[in-house]
Each structure stands twice: as C-alpha cells, then as structure tokens.
Amino acid sequence: MIQEKFVLKKENLHAFLEALSKDMEVFVPCHNENGATTFLPYNGQEIYTAAQTFYSPKQALNKPSEKEFFFGKKSSSVEVERVKQNGGKMIFGIRPCDTHAVKAFDKLYLEYGEVDPFYREKRDSTLLAALVCTEPCSNGFCHSMGTQEPTGHDLLMVEKADSFYIEAASSKGEELIKKHRGLLNITKFQKPELNFECKKKLDTRNLKEILDKGFFSKVWEEEGKRDLNCTSCTQVCPSCYCFLTLDKFILNTENSERFREWDSCHLQRFTKVAGNHIFRKSRESRLRQFVMHKLSYFQKNNDMMLCIGCGRCISVCPVGIDLTEIAAKIRSEFE
Amino acid sequence: MAKKMRAGFYSLSCCEGCELVVFDLEEKLLKALEFVEIVDARLFDGNHPNEKLDIAIVEGGVQSELDKKHLEEIRERSTYLVAFGACATIAGIPGIRNSLPKEMQAKLNSKAIIPVKEKVFPVPAVVKTDFVLQGCPAFTHELLDLLVALYHGKKPVLENIPVCKECKERENPCLLFEGIPCLGPVTYAGCKALCPTERAQCIGCRGFTEDANFEALRKRFRKMDVDERIIHNLFTYFNQNPFKKEGE
Amino acid sequence: MSEKMLTEPCQAKIVKIKDEAPETKTFTIKYVDEALQKALHFTPGKFFMLSIFGYGEIPISISSSPLKTDSVELTIVDVGNATHALHPMKEGDIVGLRGPFGNGFPIQKFRNKDIVFVSGGCGMAPLRPAVKAIVGKRSEYKKLTLFYGCKRSDQMLFKEDLKEWSGVENFNTLFTVDEGTPDWKGEVGVVTKLFGKADLKPENSIAMIVGPPVMIHFAIIELKKIGFKEGQIYASLERLMHCGMGKCAHCNVAGTYVCTDGPVFSGAELAKLPLEEK
Numbered sequence: 107m108i109q110e111k112f113v114l115k116k117e118n119l120h121a122f123l124e125a126l127s128k129d130m131e132v133f134v135p136c137h138n139e140n141g142a143t144t145f146l147p148y149n150g151q152e153i154y155t156a157a158q159t160f161y162s163p164k165q166a167l168n169k170p171s172e173k174e175f176f177f178g179k180k181s182s183s184v185e186v187e188r189v190k191q192n193g194g195k196m197i198f199g200i201r202p203c204d205t206h207a208v209k210a211f212d213k214l215y216l217e218y219g220e221v222d223p224f225y226r227e228k229r230d231s232t233l234l235a236a237l238v239c240t241e242p243c244s245n246g247f248c249h250s251m252g253t254q255e256p257t258g259h260d261l262l263m264v265e266k267a268d269s270f271y272i273e274a275a276s277s278k279g280e281e282l283i284k285k286h287r288g289l290l291n292i293t294k295f296q297k298p299e300l301n302f303e304c305k306k307k308l309d310t311r312n313l314k315e316i317l318d319k320g321f322f323s324k325v326w327e328e329e330g331k332r333d334l335n336c337t338s339c340t341q342v343c344p345s346c347y348c349f350l351t352l353d354k355f356i357l358n359t360e361n362s363e364r365f366r367e368w369d370s371c372h373l374q375r376f377t378k379v380a381g382n383h384i385f386r387k388s389r390e391s392r393l394r395q396f397v398m399h400k401l402s403y404f405q406k407n408n409d410m411m412l413c414i415g416c417g418r419c420i421s422v423c424p425v426g427i428d429l430t431e432i433a434a435k436i437r438s439e440f441e
Numbered sequence: 442m443a444k445k446m447r448a449g450f451y452s453l454s455c456c457e458g459c460e461l462v463v464f465d466l467e468e469k470l471l472k473a474l475e476f477v478e479i480v481d482a483r484l485f486d487g488n489h490p491n492e493k494l495d496i497a498i499v500e501g502g503v504q505s506e507l508d509k510k511h512l513e514e515i516r517e518r519s520t521y522l523v524a525f526g527a528c529a530t531i532a533g534i535p536g537i538r539n540s541l542p543k544e545m546q547a548k549l550n551s552k553a554i555i556p557v558k559e560k561v562f563p564v565p566a567v568v569k570t571d572f573v574l575q576g577c578p579a580f581t582h583e584l585l586d587l588l589v590a591l592y593h594g595k596k597p598v599l600e601n602i603p604v605c606k607e608c609k610e611r612e613n614p615c616l617l618f619e620g621i622p623c624l625g626p627v628t629y630a631g632c633k634a635l636c637p638t639e640r641a642q643c644i645g646c647r648g649f650t651e652d653a654n655f656e657a658l659r660k661r662f663r664k665m666d667v668d669e670r671i672i673h674n675l676f677t678y679f680n681q682n683p684f685k686k687e688g689e
Numbered sequence: 690m691s692e693k694m695l696t697e698p699c700q701a702k703i704v705k706i707k708d709e710a711p712e713t714k715t716f717t718i719k720y721v722d723e724a725l726q727k728a729l730h731f732t733p734g735k736f737f738m739l740s741i742f743g744y745g746e747i748p749i750s751i752s753s754s755p756l757k758t759d760s761v762e763l764t765i766v767d768v769g770n771a772t773h774a775l776h777p778m779k780e781g782d783i784v785g786l787r788g789p790f791g792n793g794f795p796i797q798k799f800r801n802k803d804i805v806f807v808s809g810g811c812g813m814a815p816l817r818p819a820v821k822a823i824v825g826k827r828s829e830y831k832k833l834t835l836f837y838g839c840k841r842s843d844q845m846l847f848k849e850d851l852k853e854w855s856g857v858e859n860f861n862t863l864f865t866v867d868e869g870t871p872d873w874k875g876e877v878g879v880v881t882k883l884f885g886k887a888d889l890k891p892e893n894s895i896a897m898i899v900g901p902p903v904m905i906h907f908a909i910i911e912l913k914k915i916g917f918k919e920g921q922i923y924a925s926l927e928r929l930m931h932c933g934m935g936k937c938a939h940c941n942v943a944g945t946y947v948c949t950d951g952p953v954f955s956g957a958e959l960a961k962l963p964l965e966e967k
Contacts, residue, residue: 140638142614161612170610175698177742177785183721184742184783186698219949220695220934321943321963332657334603336626341609348938350931353745355593357585358472362743368610369931369939374652375600376939377966379929380768385942389654391966395941403944407935422609424617424626424661595744595770 111297112283112290114270122289123148123198126282130194130233133166135159145197155199155265158243162344162418163197163204167211167228171367174224174351179360189363191224193231199263200234202256203248206414207344208234209257213408214347224366233278235261237270238300245417247306247430253414254300264297271297306417308430309437313411314402320436321394329432330390332425337370339419339427340396345412348376371395397429446592448496449481450525451515453508454535454561455501459526459579460484466581473585476592494519496591500579502528502535503562505555516568521591524564525584527577527679531648532563534577540677573599575629575647577679583631601650603627604643608634616642622662622675627653627683646679655683690789691728695934698740698785699725703778704760710844712767713811714776715752718784719760729758732793733818734899734925734953738933739763740785744774748930748948750815751789752847756825761786764814764846790933791952794819794923799895803832807908809880809900810839813846815925815952816899820850824857833860834887838880838904842866842873861887880904881911891916898924909956922956942966 114122126132132148135155143154144161178185200208208229215225236256239248248254256262260279264271272290274280283290340346350369355362369376372392377385386392404412413429420428450460461484464470479485480492497519503509516522527533538546539560550557564570574583590597604625608615611634616623623642625634627649636643649655655676662672676683693699705717720726732755739749747769753762767776775784796819804823808816823830835854839845845864855862863883865876876883880900896917898908905924912922928940928947940947942962945954954962 138612140611140613140640142612144612160614161609165612179742182781182783184700184785186700186785188697214936218935221692222932222934222936223692223696318944332654332660334605334626334654334657334661335652336603336605338605338609338615341606347936350937350939351746353740353743354586355589355595355743357469357589358475360743364740364746369937370606371938373600373602373606375602377928379927380766380772385928386966388966389652394966398944399938399941403941406944407946407949422615424615425657593743594774596773 110292111294112272113293114272114290116268116270118289119153119270120150122286123153124150125286125289126196126198130196131192132196132198133163135199145200148198153199155237158201158239158246158416158418160418160421161342162207162416163200164207164344164346166195166197167208167225167232168347168349168368171365173363174366175364177362177364188223191227193227195228195231196233196235198235199237200256200259201416202236202238203246203251203253203414203416204344205234205236205256205259206251206253206410207416210345210404210408210410210412210414211347212258213410218407233261233282234259235263235279236275237263237265240265240298240300240302242302242304243417245306245420246415247304247308247417248415249304250306250308250310251411251413251415262297273297304415306420306430308415308433310411312441313433313437314405316437316440317398317402317433319440321398323436323439325432325435325439326390326394329427330388330393333389333393333427334425335372335389335392336424337372338422338424340370340372341368342418342422344416344418345400345414346370371399393427397432400429401433443592445476445478446495446588447480447492448477448498448588449479449492449494449515449519450484451497451499451511452483453499453501453512453529453564454504455526455528455533457484457500459500462578463581463584466585469585473588477588491518496521496523496588498523498525498584499564500525500529502532503564503567504535504557506558507555509567512564512568521571522564522568523572523574523587524570525574526579527575527646527648529564530573530575531680532561533646533679535561536563536679536681537677540682572597573648576632577646580632599629601652602630603650603653604630604632604634604637604647606630607632608637611638613637616640617661617665620665622665622667622672624658624675626658627655644675644678649680649683653683659684694725694728695787695790698738698742698746698787700783701786703780703782703784706778706780709764709846712776713764713844713846715762715764716775717753717760717762718786720786721783726759729761729789731755731758731789733796733822734793734815735789735791736815736933736952737761737763737786737788738790738930739771740787741771741774742783742785745771746785746787746931747771748790748933750925752814752817754821754825755818756822764811764817766811788933790930790948792950794897794925794953796822799823800829801831803890803894804830804834805889805894805896805912806833806835806837807880807896807898807900808835808837809904810844811846812900812904812925813837816897817847817850819897820854824854824860827857831859831893832890833857834889835860835862836865836880836883836887837862838865838867838883838900840867842870842875863887879907881907884911884915889915891918891921894921896922898922902927905959909959917956919956919960922959923953924956924959925952926954927952
C-alpha cells in the first residue's frame with residue numbers, strides 16, 4: 107500500500123475528474139437542472155461539496171427502473187438473456203454515511219443468502235471516493251449511528267480551502283493514484299481529527315428491543331395521521347432498496363423485458379397479494395414498516411442498522427415526520 | 442400475430458384535446474396501427490358508428506342527457522371502455538361547475554346552449570369503466586402501454602402511487618419547501634412529475650389517489666400561509682372537493 | 690441448487706395440464722435443461738418463482754410429491770395477469786422457473802407422531818407435497834388426520850388424491866364446505882368445526898396448516914383449545930414475493946421474511962407475527 111498522502115490542488119480538480127472520466131463514469135455531487143443537489147455523471151459541471159446533497163448517490167448503483175432480462179420468444183422456446191449492466195463507475199465525493207448505505211447493499215445483495223448477480227455486476231466495477239465531513243449537516247445523526255467514518259471506500263478525501271487531501275484506501279484506489287500521479291503532489295499533511303457534534307441524536311442503546319416492544323405503540327397512530335404517504339423519504343434514502351419486478355412487452359413483438367423498479371413500503375401495493383388483499387392497509391402500519399426496517403428489521407439478516415443517519419428523510423418530509431423523534435418517543439414509552 | 446383489435450375514439454363534453462395528442466405518438470402510432478384498427482374516430486380516417494368494438498376510448502365528461510345516451514350506447518357495443526383524460530376520469534375542468542355555489546351554478550346552467558344536467562359526471566360515474574387513463578391532456582404513452590398490454594391479454598391495475606414518487610425519482614427540489622402549494626402527495630402518478638419538474642405545482646389533473654391524506658396536506662398548505670381561497674381552488678380545480686361534507 | 694436456478698428464470702416446458710376445479714389447473718412442468726431437473730430436490734412447502742414471460746413472475750407453491758422430482762406440479766388459480774396468461778397455455782409451451790425457495794415443512798422431525806393436516810381452499814396445494822411425502826412413508830408416522838374446507842364442493846382440489854387418502858390405513862379425512870350445494874352430502878361450515886369430529890390426541894401430534902390468514906388464525910386458536918402447544922403447530926403464510934431470496938423486502942412481516950424464514954412458521958414464531966398489520 108502506498109503510504110504517502112497526496113494533495114490535489116483545486117485548480118486541478120477538473121483535470122483530475124476529466125482524467126478519471128476517460129476510464130469510468132464518474133458521479134459527482136452537483137446541482138441538477140432543476141436546482142436540487144445530487145450525484146450526476148461528470149460532464150464538466152461545477153462540483154458541490156459545501157454540504158450534504160439533498161438526494162443520495164444511490165441512483166449511481168440502482169436506478170429507479172432498470173432492465174434485468176430480455177425474453178426473446180422463439181417458436182418452441184424462450185431465449186432468456188441477462189441484460190448487461192454498465193460497469194466502470196466511481197462515486198466521487200460520497201459522504202461517509204452514504205458509504206455505509208453502500209455497505210448495507212453489499213451485505214444484503216452479496217453476503218446474505220444467495221448472491222444477486224444483477225447487483226454484483228454493477229458493484230464489482232464501482233469505486234468509492236469518500237469525502238469526509240468536517241462540519242455537521244442539517245439533519246444528520248451519523249455520530250449516533252457510528253457512520254461518521256467511511257467504510258469500503260477506495261479513496262479517502264478531505265477538503266481544505268484550496269485543495270483536496272487524498273489517500274488510497276484500497277488496492278484499486280492505489281492504482282488510481284498511481285495512474286493520475288501527475289496531477290497530485292505528495293504532502294506531509296495529516297488527516298485532521300474530526301470532532302464535530304451532530305445536531306440531531308438517536309439513542310441506539312437496545313433500540314431494536316425497545317422498538318420491537320413498541321410495535322403497537324400509540325405513537326404510530328399519531329404520526330400516521332399526518333403521514334402523507336408521499337414516499338419521499340424512501341426515495342431520498344440512500345439505503346432504501348426495496349424493489350419490484352415488472353414484465354413489459356416490446357411494441358409489436360412477442361418479446362418482452364423484465365424491469366427492476368424502486369418500490370416503496372409507503373404504498374398500499376407493497377403488500378398486495380392475489381385477490382387484492384392488502385396486509386398493510388393503514389397509514390401508520392406503512393410508516394411503521396419504514397421506520398422499523400431502518401432501525402430494527404434489517405439487523406436480523408444483515409447485522410447492521412439500515413438507517414445510516416444521513417437525515418435526508420427528515421429534510422425531505424413535507425409534514426416534518428422525524429424518525430429520531432419517533433424512536434425517542436417509543437423509547438420513553440417502552441424503556 | 443393475433444387478430445387486430447378494433448378501437449374507437451369518442452368525445453363527450455370536452456375540448457377534444459386528448460384525442461388530438463394521440464398524434465404526438467408519431468411513428469409509434471403507426472406501429473400501434475399494426476395491431477390496432479381505429480374503426481371509428483372523428484380525427485382519424487374511418488367513421489363507422491354502431492360497429493362492435495374491442496376498445497372504446499372515451500374523452501370528456503357527461504354534461505347532458507345527450508352525452509349520457511351516447512356513452513351508454515358506446516358501452517353497449519364495446520368489450521372494454523377506457524375513460525381517457527381528466528374530463529372523462531374526474532370531470533376535470535367542466536367539473537369546476539360542481540364546486541360552485543348553487544346560485545352561480547344555476548346562472549351558468551341557464552346560459553348553456555343545450556340543456557345540461559345539474560352536475561358534470563365523469564365516465565365511471567355513469568357506466569362501468571374498465572380502465573382510466575388520467576391527465577389533462579391524457580398521456581399518450583399510457584394509452585400505448587394499455588393497448589400493448591390489452592393486445593397481450595394483460596389488464597393493468599391502477600395503483601395508489603402519488604406524483605411525489607416519480608418527482609423524487611427525477612430528483613426535483615420539493616416545491617412545498619419553496620412555499621408553493623403542490624398537490625403531488627395526493628395525485629396519481631404516471632405523468633413522470635411533468636409539472637413539478639418544470640417547477641410548476643401539481644394541480645391534480647390526474648385525480649386524487651384513493652388513500653390520499655387531504656387533511657394533512659391542507660394543514661401543510663395552511664402552515665405555508667397559503668390563502669384559503671387558493672387552497673380551495675387548488676383542491677377543486679380538476680377534482681371534486683375532497684373536504685365536502687355529506688349532503689353539501 | 691446452482692446460482693443460475695435461483696437467480697435466473699430457467700426455461701421449463703409444460704408437459705401435462707389437468708383441470709382441477711373451476712379456474713384452477715395443475716401444470717406438470719419439466720426443466721428444458723435435464724441437468725437442472727436432475728439437480729432439483731425440495732422439501733414440502735417450498736415454492737417457485739414462476740415466470741410467464743412478458744406477464745410477470747409470481748410465487749407458486751409446489752404441489753407435487755418431493756419423492757418424485759423428475760417433474761414438478763404447480764396448481765394455479767386464475768386470479769391475476771400472469772395466471773390469466775398461463776391458463777390458456779398448452780402442453781409444450783415454455784415458462785420460466787426460479788427456485789425452489791423457502792424453508793418447507795420439517796417433516797423429518799415429525800416422524801413417529803400423529804399428523805394433523807388443516808387446509809382451506811387452494812391451501813391444499815402447498816400441503817399436498819407434505820401429505821404425499823408422509824403417505825409415501827406411511828410406516829414412519831402414526832395416525833393421520835386431514836381437515837379440508839372449501840367454499841363449494843366443486844372447488845375441492847385433488848379429488849382423486851382425497852379419495853385415495855381416505856383409503857390409506859389409519860388416515861381420517863374430513864371435509865366441509867362454506868356453501869352447501871344439492872350434490873354435497875357432507876358437512877357445511879368452517880373447517881375448525883370439524884376438529885371436534887375427529888379424535889385428536891394432542892400429546893404426540895403435529896398440526897400443519899395452510900390456508901387464508903383468517904383460517905390460520907382461528908385454526909391455531911381452536912387447536913390450542915384442544916391442547917396443542919405452540920411448538921406442535923406449523924403454518925404456511927402467503928405474501929407476494931418479487932425475489933424469493935430475502936432481498937426485495939416485499940414479504941417482510943414485522944422483521945421476518947416469509948420467503949427465507951418461511952413460508953412455514955412454527956406456532957411459537959407465528960405468535961410473534963402480526964398476520965394483519967393494523
């Protein structure tokens with residue numbers, strides 16, 4: 107492993123991103139056409155590192171709708187073809203909390219039970235260049251979730267006034283640095299101690315047990331009353347992964363395609379079964395599913411909390427539903 | 442390929458804009474015509490009234506006895522009936538009449554050229570409707586998807602999905618945080634959040650979802666200091682007033 | 690089971706179709722690739738993700754005996770888009786199989802016990818492999834009892850099997866319908882009403898329940914009244930899965946995945962699960 111630390115002058119940032127873009131699709135934090143902050147493929151646009159992006163970088167790995175299979179109808183057979191996924195990606199400037207969301211995906215798709223080849227194909231060729239936070243964000247609570255340090259990243263970056271401090275964190279990251287050595291200078295700069303406090307807090311002691319006990323708490327009913335079920339929280343959440351599969355015929359053929367699409371536990375269709383029976387019909391039951399999946403359920407199979415403390419669901423909620431508040435209320439009731 | 446499906450377009454009380462936008466499908470429309478035969482439509486070539494149809498696509502709402510008879514007659518000879526566009530699915534713009542004070546309604550109705558009913562009714566309120574394709578104007582990609590599905594014997598189901606889902610998929614900033622009252626949370630998705638993406642609020646042209654939480658959204662609007670009249674107008678622009686009490 | 694069998698719809702041919710009841714057919718299906726068919730083995734209660742190409746992928750329980758794996762049978766009611774497209778299919782047509790998934794009934798553990806089968810409507814399909822496996826090794830089990838309730842008599846599945854089972858030594862089969870019809874001479878009422886008519890001895894018994902949520906709920910209550918302990922009861926739950934492998938989270942019930950932790954749950958596990966979430 108290269109021990110040296112490097113510094114990338116900000117005036118070289120675009121040259122660096124351009125050089126990277128020659129080999130891969132580089133997703134960078136930026137403003138999109140409509141003015142929201144998110145991660146988009148680099149095309150020379152201005153980079154946004156002032157704060158956490160409103161949208162998470164999850165579309166770099168899982169798009170809202172993706173083709174998984176092509177089914178070609180033959181006279182006496184059906185050709186099943188796995189659609190090749192675009193490889194060679196980097197998420198540049200991914201925040202530490204979001205790297206934990208990628209870790210959650212890795213655990214779910216690659217470690218738990220059967221490996222999902224669809225995700226594996228995309229993930230195998232995806233690099234993470236993590237940008238550590240030096241200031242608390244508006245609604246994040248990463249310190250409570252233990253996600254303030256990045257994980258599974260290939261490069262580690264710290265932003266300074268006029269430069270980025272960069273070090274390799276994996277062998278793939280090392281190769282990258284070697285390749286783009288010309289744009290980087292060696293530095294003696296030491297990674298600064300990161301000691302800021304998140305504004306929000308979530309007490310995670312025995313949280314799973316307490317929430318499981320609070321399954322029938324009145325809190326759900328109260329919060330459910332103001333829930334719009336607009337699905338915004340699940341859409342912006344970096345670790346929300348629930349998907350459905352959908353077949354569509356191709357116009358004027360007998361051939362079809364299978365898509366994987368984002369689903370949301372806030373929708374009634376999520377628990378619909380044959381005969382149109384819906385298991386989670388009420389608003390509160392669906393809100394509870396969201397919160398419980400984040401803070402309790404995921405741990406059962408995957409040994410980590412699905413909530414990574416980015417606070418985006420709180421920032422996006424039009425009616426101000428706050429998962430940390432719900433957890434605190436239930437704690438006060440059932441601890 | 443199986444037999445071509447026979448379809449017809451019909452207009453009740455409306456601007457006929459939904460039928461017109463079908464031509465936006467351009468080459469896809471030509472492709473669709475390989476498996477769909479438009480046998481009866483004013484804006485297309487063939488006019489063969491009274492023929493049996495596989496699919497009747499009906500735009501417009503029911504404003505008069507004439508509309509009602511016409512609709513019932515179409516229903517009679519069609520296997521599937523599709524309510525096409527806001528007027529047909531939720532009474533739409535003509536339905537604003539339904540939310541007006543009684544005196545104003547009477548005044549308006551007296552000025553109509555042909556005798557009109559007291560209220561405007563959407564198609565599903567009058568005859569059995571198999572599918573609804575919402576929007577003002579209706580979304581042609583949805584019509585194409587429906588025709589493809591029906592051709593293969595698939596029947597799409599309308600799910601309670603709000604515009605917000607698609608809006609967030611397109612990574613738009615939320616208008617509610619900019620003080621703009623937007624009906625996205627209570628309106629059926631499928632439009633790919635066309636208006637909010639262009640930074641115009643959703644005005645509910647696709648109809649309200651079955652499990653919409655109107656009360657919570659109205660509270661949110663009030664918190665934003667939106668004028669009560671604007672709130673009322675927004676909720677009743679395309680849709681029937683969801684806050685109306687029984688008997689009103 | 691190879692990664693391919695679990696993650697990709699594999700071509701399978703319909704070799705036989707049998708009308709089971711109104712809008713219900715049993716399809717006998719074989720993998721096109723013989724090697725896959727040879728690799729297939731399953732316990733009763735497992736399910737496949739069945740692809741009707743262009744129409745979708747749906748979870749379907751295996752309804753044939755685990756002792757005979759040269760083909761599988763899937764008994765399917767015409768209820769949705771995919772099943773509606775499947776029903777007119779003919780012998781020789783191609784569908785896709787992915788799986789099998791789920792835990793299944795641990796029938797090895799049930800040896801030397803009295804077995805009680807409780808089934809409602811098309812719940813007989815997932816239960817049939819268990820009955821067949823146990824009847825196939827009759828000497829390993831003690832007394833057998835089957836309670837089967839349907840809406841109407843014509844909706845009873847596997848009528849030939851039911852007849853055959855009633856002739857099996859020490860196998861008590863009891864049936865009921867919700868709506869009596871002129872041809873029906875038997876019991877009318879819910880399936881739990883039959884429990885009193887059989888001489889159940891809970892001490893050394895195991896009960897397996899498959900049916901709609903309401904039926905499972907009341908069957909457990911009634912069995913407990915008779916003296917069954919939670920550990921002696923097993924039931925299979927229904928949810929709409931999209932992946933079958935614990936990834937898509939559609940079948941998550943209070944943290945438990947019906948696809949990987951179930952669909953078969955013991956009474957003790959079920960007691961912790963809300964069958965309907967209010």
